Amino acid sequence: MLNALIIGVTVITGAILLYPRLANAPLWRAAITPLASIIGSGFLVLGPILDAS
Numbered sequence: 001m002l003n004a005l006i007i008g009v010t011v012i013t014g015a016i017l018l019y020p021r022l023a024n025a026p027l028w029r030a031a032i033t034p035l036a037s038i039i040g041s042g043f044l045v046l047g048p049i050l051d052a053s
Contacts, residue, residue: 022028
C-alpha cells in the first residue's frame with residue numbers, strides 16, 4: 001500500500017511540474033537551472049567515488 005502511495009504522489013507531482021503554465025514561468029526556470037547544474041555536478045563527482053568503493 002505504501003509503495004502505491006509513493007508512486008501515486010510521484011506521478012501527481014510530475015504532472016504538476018509538467019503543467020505548461022508552471023514549466024514556462026521565469027521564476028521556475030531561474031530556480032531549476034542552478035539546481036540541475038548542482039545535481040549534475042554531484043553525479044559527476046560521486047560516480048568515481050562510488051566506483052572506487
